[in-house]
Amino acid sequence: MDEPDLSAGSSGEWVTYLQQLLQQAGYLATEPDGDFGPATEGAVRDFQAAQGLDADGAVGPLTWAALTGSAAPETPTDPEPEPDPGPDLGGETGDVPVSLQEAGAPASLSEWTDEQKEAFFEGTVTSQVTAEAEPEPVEVLAMSDAGSSDGGVVA
DSSP, rough: OOOOOOOOOOOOOHHHHHHHEEEETTTTOSHHHHHHHHHHHHHHHHHHTTSSOOOOBBHHHOOOOOOOOTOOOOOOOOOOOOOOOOOOSSSSSSSSSSHHTTTOOOSSGGGHHHHHHHHTTTTTOOOOOTTTOOOOOOOEOOOOOOOSSSSTEEE
């Protein structure tokens, strides 16, 4: 809904609606009459102050949003910031920063050796597990069957 800006001296259906909202919120004791007079202006100021708004007595988008419980309109006061391009990754094909490429690193992480990754990422690369490896027995730290003769070791 596009509510109009209202202030002292305004009148009409929108002022009646404003007064009804102020009355429901407990800020206006008089009956809505459609005239934005001193009682309505005082009620608006009290409501604005309670909502942490600029208590100027005029009803604009922020006051309407607070009264109706709708989202406040976005006010484009600052231009939207440009997205951070991140590090220069050496063009479309490389995923390694140019500074590392200039130091001799391959342009793509897929071309790095495990030793290069280990040195750069400080221990994040671990040895690979192969399917041919035999699993080692592991001691189970749980209750086993009373009649078990293997001592709780699972192969």
